[in-house]
């Protein structure tokens with residue numbers, strides 16, 4: 001059996017296909033990974049045809065000896081998966097299985113194109129598909145796998161229980177054996193070498209910011225929270241919240257890093273991308289830090305939620321080499337916090353976490369606080385509440401403002417459909433980038449505050465009711481539209497003039 005696994009993401013970390021590849025290899029199935037980084041990067045536009053014909057031809061050549069092709073996709077990569085699948089179907093006779101977040105949430109829609117989809121975690125499910133294909137058995141009764149027969153009837157199957165022991169799963173496949181990538185510099189799809197990996201990883205936002213090449217890992221799966229705009233909530237509903245949050249043991253993570261550094265000695269820092277790394281219990285964090293200092297001793301970054309950041313955890317992590325962290329704030333409006341199901345992470349809690357973080361400012365890079373903009377339920381007051389909250393954040397900091405994308409399966413998306421705010425999923429979700437912020441006064445203030453250098457007093461003044469009424473009025477709208485239109489190109493021009501990419 002040979003399975004070709006394809007990732008369309010701009011970031012070649014792609015844990016999904018790497019996790020599956022390792023698991024299949026461990027179980028005697030040969031795999032080939034093909035990375036087709038989306039040429040649009042994170043700046044999406046409505047452009048269904050992403051890959052040129054010569055790349056699709058080369059991809060078909062790599063799939064010619066495959067018994068199964070697997071494609072991983074998030075919602076914004078649906079067009080990529082459709083284009084790849086259709087082109088393979090036109091060139092070869094190979095079954096195509098889709099997996100990842102989007103097929104998990106929208107299996108029926110995905111079956112309009114794919115032969116099979118995997119709902120939820122995929123390791124054991126895809127192995128069962130391989131066994132069925134190998135023995136000529138049916139794929140219609142495999143847990144987690146949905147398929148569509150020639151008569152158009154969909155065979156739905158429930159999910160199997162989650163793997164609770166993550167140590168039973170091998171670490172993601174970074175072996176570079178039978179790995180390929182579309183690298184335009186090399187003129188097409190080429191064998192992926194550590195040198196190419198280095199170049200791709202070095203291009204990541206945080207890598208560029210830190211001036212070091214980052215390697216991402218996940219020390220667990222799941223999140224303790226259930227934010228209304230987040231896909232985690234939908235996945236928890238699929239499996240039941242109990243047992244959803246799972247951790248790998250400290251030694252399992254350290255072994256992965258030792259092997260990754262052997263293959264990729266250029267790794268300059270580790271980016272722990274667990275949804276909520278700080279949710280690990282204090283004792284585990286202390287064990288983790290001890291092992292980190294002994295076995296890894298590289299700088300690292302991670303994500304924390306305001307509900308889980310404590311001084312004790314910060315002490316241990318900073319001492320072990322944490323240099324930067326990211327925390328979700330999302331809004332400073334108590335009303336929107338309630339809508340987001342984040343009441344437990346209200347302004348006082350967030351400020352308390354920010355003060356703790358700030359007390360390490362001499363040893364940390366400015367932390368990043370994520371904000372969600374353009375929530376349709378926000379009133380002017382809600383938005384001004386957020387800006388006033390930003391004016392209270394202890395400096396230094398950075399903001400990461402994301403325009404809300406109402407991903408399918410989330411509570412907020414369902415509400416927005418019912419309330420008439422979400423009417424065209426293609427433009428509002430599938431092809432929407434978080435960078436498409438509404439060009440108005442409120443968002444302009446947030447962009448001004450983004451670097452953490454804008455004077456807080458002046459920001460609070462700009463967010464006063466009277467001031468916002470004038471500058472946020474219809475009269476000024478064309479001005480903000482113009483400001484947003486020129487801001488991006490102007491920033492890029494300045495960077496180019498300064499010789500930075």
Ligand code: B12
Pocket residue numbers: 005009010011012013014015016017019020042069070071072073074075076097098099100101102104118120121122123126218222229230231232273274275402407408434
């Ligand atoms: C790590 C991560 C990233 C990383 C790495 C992404 C990458 N390209 O690898 C970074 C930070 C770069 C990133 C970026 C983005 N991300 Co992100 N990211 C995650 C995160 C935290 C973990 C995903 C992960 O790798 N998990 C570990 C693996 C093992 O699990 P998995 O992917 O679910 O895979 C399992 C199954 O889904 C299945 N499976 C997966 N692929 C396949 C393929 C086949 C063939 C089969 C059979 C099964 C299968 O089996 C796997 C193993 O069990 C999730 C949140 C979450 N907790 O899931 C968000 C998440 C996936 N990201 C999301 C989004 C929106 C993005 C962005 C598009 C935009 C943004 N706002 O950041 C960008 C664009 C991607 C890019 N630039 O490449 C959303 C997706 C929502 C949606 N409906 O699509 C999520 C769910 C966040 C959220 N809470 O809403 N992301």
Ligand code: SF4
Pocket residue numbers: 223224225226227230231232233275276305328
């Ligand atoms: S804390 Fe982050 S990952 Fe967890 S549910 Fe909320 S948004 Fe999702």
